Amino acid sequence: xxxxxxxxxxxxxxxxxGKAIGHALGSLGFExxxxxxxxxxxxxxxxxxxEARARAEVEQMCxxxxxxxxxxxxxxxxxx
Amino acid sequence: xxxxxxxxxxxxxxxxxGKAIGHALGSLGFExxxxxxxxxxxxxxxxxxxEARARAEVEQMCxxxxxxxxxxxxxxxxxx
Numbered sequence: 001x002x003x004x005x006x007x008x009x010x011x012x013x014x015x016x017x018g019k020a021i022g023h024a025l026g027s028l029g030f031e032x033x034x035x036x037x038x039x040x041x042x043x044x045x046x047x048x049x050x051e052a053r054a055r056a057e058v059e060q061m062c063x064x065x066x067x068x069x070x071x072x073x074x075x076x077x078x079x080x
Numbered sequence: 081x082x083x084x085x086x087x088x089x090x091x092x093x094x095x096x097x098g099k100a101i102g103h104a105l106g107s108l109g110f111e112x113x114x115x116x117x118x119x120x121x122x123x124x125x126x127x128x129x130x131e132a133r134a135r136a137e138v139e140q141m142c143x144x145x146x147x148x149x150x151x152x153x154x155x156x157x158x159x160x
Contacts, residue, residue, distance in 0.1 A: 006121060021122060024145055030137065032127030039121040041086060042101060047112030057110065065104055 001046045003058045004077040005066055008039035013071045042066055051078055081126045083138045084157040085146055088119035093151045122146055131158055 009015050015037050022036035044061075048054040058076050067074040089095050095117050102116035124141075128134040138156050147154040 008121070008123070018122075021146070025141060028141075028144055030141055034125030034127065035123075036125070037123045039123070041088070041119040041121050042098075043088070043115075043117045043119070045114030045116070047114065061105060061108075061110060064108055066101070 001049055001051070001054050002079045003044045003046055003054060004079070005042045005044070005058060005062060006039060006075045006077070007042070007062075007067045007072050008074075009037060010071055010073055051080075054078055081129055081131070081134050082159045083124045083126055083134060084159070085122045085124070085138060085142060086119060086155045086157070087122070087142075087147045087152050088154075089117060090151055090153055131160075134158055 017038045018036040021038060022033055025033050025036070044058065046054050046057065048057060055076060055078060058078075062074045062076070063069065097118045098116040101118060102113055105113050105116070124138065126134050126137065128137060135156060135158060138158075142154045142156070143149065
């Protein structure tokens with residue numbers, strides 16, 4: 001089973017990387033670009049085949065290692 | 081219109097960050113974790129409201145700035 005975890009900064013947390021991308025797009029001539037935020041995606045291959053157990057395991061991974069839950073949100077997507 | 085761009089390393093390109101995450105998960109006691117790959121997500125707010133034009137614009141942004149097309153793939157998702 002494959003899992004994809006999206007990790008994004010919480011609302012209200014400054015995102016200097018996103019800001020830099022926004023400025024760079026502006027100076028390349030792209031107009032009408034508003035807020036830009038950058039996050040991470042982590043793709044994992046799991047031996048677990050049961051969806052509920054896989055989700056619980058990835059949830060644990062996010063809490064313990066993948067995301068900094070003080071400033072980041074995460075979303076888990078599973079594919080069989 | 082909102083756009084979300086997923087940027088992932090092409091197959092065959094070494095991903096040391098993913099490898100490090102895989103090892104860290106292993107040493108935290110998570111078993112059955114196979115390949116781990118890390119990528120980026122960039123979320124953009126666009127003034128453009130036409131879907132086709134927005135997609136073309138984001139495609140250009142990916143080619144010119146967001147992705148390194150030699151080693152990275154990108155996928156564009158639009159939300160009205």
